[in-house]
Amino acid sequence: MKKIFSPFRLLIVSALAMLSLMAHAQLSIEITGAGATRFPVAIPVFENEGSLPRGVTDVVRADLERSGLFSLVDLGLTALPVTIAPDLPGLRGRGADAVLTGSVYQQGDGRFEVRFRLFDTQKQTELGGLTMRMAPAQNRAIGHRIADFVYEKLTGQPGYFATRIAYVVKSGPRYELQVADADGMNAQTALASREPIISPAWAPDGQRLAYVSFEAKKPVVYVHTLATGQRQVVANFKGSNSAPAWAPDGQRLAVVLTKDGQSQLYILNADGSGVRRMATSSGIDTEPAWSPDGQWIYFTSDRGGSAQIYRISAGGGSAQRVTFEGTYNVTPRLSPDGATLAFVTRNSGRFQVAVMDIATRQTTILTDSARDESPSFAPNGRMILYATESGGRGVLAAVSSDGRVKQRLTVQAADVREPSWGPLAR
Amino acid sequence: MKKLVLPAILSALLAACSSTGTFDQKTDGSAVEDRSKSSTGAGVTTVTAPTAAGSGIAALTDPNNILSKRSVMFDFDSYVINDDFRPLVEAHARFLVQNPTMKMLIQGNADERGSREYNLALGQKRADAVRKSLTLLGAKEAQIESVSLGEEKPRCSESTESCFAQNRRGDMLYSGEF
Numbered sequence: 059m060k061k062i063f064s065p066f067r068l069l070i071v072s073a074l075a076m077l078s079l080m081a082h083a084q085l086s087i088e089i090t091g092a093g094a095t096r097f098p099v100a101i102p103v104f105e106n107e108g109s110l111p112r113g114v115t116d117v118v119r120a121d122l123e124r125s126g127l128f129s130l131v132d133l134g135l136t137a138l139p140v141t142i143a144p145d146l147p148g149l150r151g152r153g154a155d156a157v158l159t160g161s162v163y164q165q166g167d168g169r170f171e172v173r174f175r176l177f178d179t180q181k182q183t184e185l186g187g188l189t190m191r192m193a194p195a196q197n198r199a200i201g202h203r204i205a206d207f208v209y210e211k212l213t214g215q216p217g218y219f220a221t222r223i224a225y226v227v228k229s230g231p232r233y234e235l236q237v238a239d240a241d242g243m244n245a246q247t248a249l250a251s252r253e254p255i256i257s258p259a260w261a262p263d264g265q266r267l268a269y270v271s272f273e274a275k276k277p278v279v280y281v282h283t284l285a286t287g288q289r290q291v292v293a294n295f296k297g298s299n300s301a302p303a304w305a306p307d308g309q310r311l312a313v314v315l316t317k318d319g320q321s322q323l324y325i326l327n328a329d330g331s332g333v334r335r336m337a338t339s340s341g342i343d344t345e346p347a348w349s350p351d352g353q354w355i356y357f358t359s360d361r362g363g364s365a366q367i368y369r370i371s372a373g374g375g376s377a378q379r380v381t382f383e384g385t386y387n388v389t390p391r392l393s394p395d396g397a398t399l400a401f402v403t404r405n406s407g408r409f410q411v412a413v414m415d416i417a418t419r420q421t422t423i424l425t426d427s428a429r430d431e432s433p434s435f436a437p438n439g440r441m442i443l444y445a446t447e448s449g450g451r452g453v454l455a456a457v458s459s460d461g462r463v464k465q466r467l468t469v470q471a472a473d474v475r476e477p478s479w480g481p482l483a484r
Numbered sequence: 485m486k487k488l489v490l491p492a493i494l495s496a497l498l499a500a501c502s503s504t505g506t507f508d509q510k511t512d513g514s515a516v517e518d519r520s521k522s523s524t525g526a527g528v529t530t531v532t533a534p535t536a537a538g539s540g541i542a543a544l545t546d547p548n549n550i551l552s553k554r555s556v557m558f559d560f561d562s563y564v565i566n567d568d569f570r571p572l573v574e575a576h577a578r579f580l581v582q583n584p585t586m587k588m589l590i591q592g593n594a595d596e597r598g599s600r601e602y603n604l605a606l607g608q609k610r611a612d613a614v615r616k617s618l619t620l621l622g623a624k625e626a627q628i629e630s631v632s633l634g635e636e637k638p639r640c641s642e643s644t645e646s647c648f649a650q651n652r653r654g655d656m657l658y659s660g661e662f
Contacts, residue, residue, distance in 0.1 A: 254636035256600050275589065275662045276631035277604060298608050298632045301601045314605070316630075320612065321605035342605040358602055365602060388599040402599060409598060431599060476600070 086242060091457075091464030096129040097212055100154035104172070105139040105161035111194050114172060117201025118158070121219040121241060122208060125440075126463030140173045140187070150179035158208055169193055174204055176211055185211045198243060218436040222480040223443060224248070224258040224267055225454060229472040235269060237284060240436075240479070242467050248284055259302050260480040261328070267478075268292070268302035268311055279313055281328055292330035303346045303355075304328075305372075312336065312346035312355055323357060323370075337370050337377065347390045348372065356380065356390035356399065367401055381414070383421060389432060393439040398459060400433040400442050411444050413459060424461040431475070435459075437482040445475040540583050544658055550575045556614050558652045563609040565617055573614065576656055577621030580628070588623075589662045590614045590630040591655045595648035596638060604634030614654040630654075 099122065107113045122128040131154040138144050138159040149157050160174035175187035188207060192200045199220065206217030219240055227234045233255045238245035249255060253272040260267060265284060270277045277300045279293035293299035297316030304311055309328055314321050323336035323343045336355065337343055342365075345358040349369075356369045359377070364385040368377040381387035386404035393400070399414040403421075408428035414421045429447035436443065436456075441463070443456045448466065452473035456465045468474070543549045556569045565573060580586060592611030594603035611630035619625055640647035 254633075256604075256634075256636065272633065272636060275591070275657075276629075277634075296629055298604060300604050314601070316608050316612075316632075321608055342602070342609070344605045345599065345601045358599070365598075386598065388602050404598070 086468055088466045088468070090455075090466055091126070091462060097127060098129050098131050098153050098155050099208070099212070100131040100133050100149055100152070100157040102133045102136050102138045102157075102159065104174070105137040106164075107137075107162050109162055109164050110170060110197055112197045114162070114197050114201045114204065115160070117198050118205045118208065121202060121205035121217075124241065124465065125209065126458060126465075127209075127213060140175055144177060146177055146179045146182050149177075154179055156185070156208075156212060158204075160204070165191070172200055172204075174207075176208055198239065202239065202241075215440060216438045216482060218438050218441065218479075218482070220483050221437055222264070223434075224260065224478045224480065225445075225474055226255050226258065226476040227469055227472045227474050228254075228452070235267070235282075237267075237480075248282060248287070249289075256476055257301055258476055258478045259304055260478055261304050262306055262308040262481055264481045264483065266328075268304065270300045270302065279311075281311075290329065292328065293324075293326060293333075295333075301344050301346060303348055305348050306350055306352045312348065314344045314346065323355065336374070339377070345389050347392055349392050350394055350396045356392065358388045358390065367399070380416075381421075387412075391433050391435060391442075393435050393459065394437055395439055398439065400435060400459075402430055402433065402444075411442060411457060413442075422461065424457045424459075425455075425464075427455070430455075432477055434477050434479045436479050441479075443477045443479050445477055540579060540586075541658075543579070551579055554656045556610075556654045556656075557649065558610050558613075558654070560649075560652065562652075563606075563613050565613055573617045574621060577618045577623050580618060580623035581621075584624065584627065586627065587659045588618070588628045589657045590628060591637075591657065591662075592630065592632040593637065593639075593651050593653050593655070594632075594635050595651045596635040596643070597648070600634055600636070604632045604636075607632035607634045610652070610654045614656065 101115060101119050103115045107115055119130055123130055131152060140159050140161040144157055144159055157177050157179060158174060160172060163171040165171055170192050171189060172192060173189045176185040178185055190200055202220040205219040209217035221240045222237055223240055224235065224237050227236055231252055233251050234247045235249040235255050235258060236245050236247050251271060251273050256270045258267050258269040267282045267284065269280055271280055277298045278291060279299045279302050280289050281292050282289045292311065293313050293315060295315050295317035299313060299315055301314040302311050310325055311328055312323060312325050315324050321342045321344045323346050324333055325336050326333045339359060339361045341359055341361040343357055343359045347356045352372055354369045355372050356367060358365055359368050362379065365388050366379060367381040367387050367390045368379050370377045384403055387401055389402045391400045397416055399416055401412055402409050403412045405423060409430050410423050410427065411425045411430045411433050412421055412423045427446045431445045433442050433444040439459060441456045441458055443454060445452060446455050452475040454467040454474050454477050543551045546552055550572060553572055556565055556573065580588060590611040592607035594606040611632055615628050615630040618628055638651045640650040
């Protein structure tokens, strides 16, 4: 009865994954709402950027603009070399509260050096700058890092542009687990399958994804190392295996197993060893999520008669109910600072993303859509990526944790679902 | 493990059905309307010794035999087997008792509304309900694995109430069919 995972099947799936690295659809991002006040920043084109095959400045501009927190002040085609002190009062007069200057230098070895400086025109001070070396093809990666620098200096929070997202694309009978840059570019297929893939979850190291694949005609939990494509079955017990959630230490996973009856919470090591039961209830317990300090596991349970969010100490003990309003509150996800809980609530028949301030229990619904699922915080906590439906197709959307900034990410002619936002690059 | 060819065709029909989003009760073999007629086929219980499993296996794909019906449908938010489906579950329990080497995979399903993981847990409850009925009727635990496909393999993919109803079900698959 028990279907042992076949090495042959593994081979086929891996081969598909390799082949499909070439074929990927691009996510495109549309901004559908912006912050009430946006910080005006001038980003003149970097001096000598034409020596690069593809530029850096446009990447920086697009990142900052898409965040909804900044507006770009157009200075025309003027380049402001990094070596020259900019006319800060003049730039302020043109409406810029900050200005980023930069220059590109071609090195003898075919590599390039990018230098940039950021200035505050109000305080008339330099906020800092960096010199970075790059290969010609690294323009996007470097652009994201510069945008992160600007974002952090101007908002006080770390940026999230140099991070990655994972999601599942369904086109016809084909399912692909893809990984892309946070701006949707550079999508790569990590796994292609004829059977569903759900619940991708990033390990804290940003190198591995846990997920549930149905390739064995039942849900089985895998851990997939992205750099090598190596996959390991970590939970394939009799019954269903699902809902992997990494502990903050990256060593353990919480999972949901049905080997002893209904869907219940278990903890195991990331290699699949050391399975132990986490909690026992008479109903469904699922969708575990660790608090960033590792103290709590939040989860969904119907133990009280309706689907609600509870939490339990990671060391065990009794569960505490967290959500009380309504009859369907599911998919708990903690913000990186642990202060906010994002979840999906059913509100007059519509499934919407909500946030709860854990200290005050105050809840706010952030979206006005009807089919929201799978919220996932950006690693700085500022944005929440989620799946929703638009025009009868699955799309990804993002909303700022204050509900003001809204974006939609779509792939042509395919269903996109199950997003998971990766950690900050280390 | 015994390999069956015909049931694979049945599975293929099920899959084809879900990909087009249409549902033809005649082709997928789970027709609710046929139940009374096919329950007369409960005569299959004449299947004799385990060694003669061949004749029993043919019954699994004989459209005139209740054993070719594999789906137990559930009401909204319900995990209890309706009386309508008792004859079907009883027939499969008898088959498992009489063919102790046969194994069964029960795949529970849920409609698409709400969280995928929560729906996976709801599908599991449906699969477990079928498994418990079968074991109460004498099938051995070791013969049966109940799993969930959640909302991931809808038989019908439209967002309508009639479609949702078709997706709230447990499907019984035998060795060689999964």
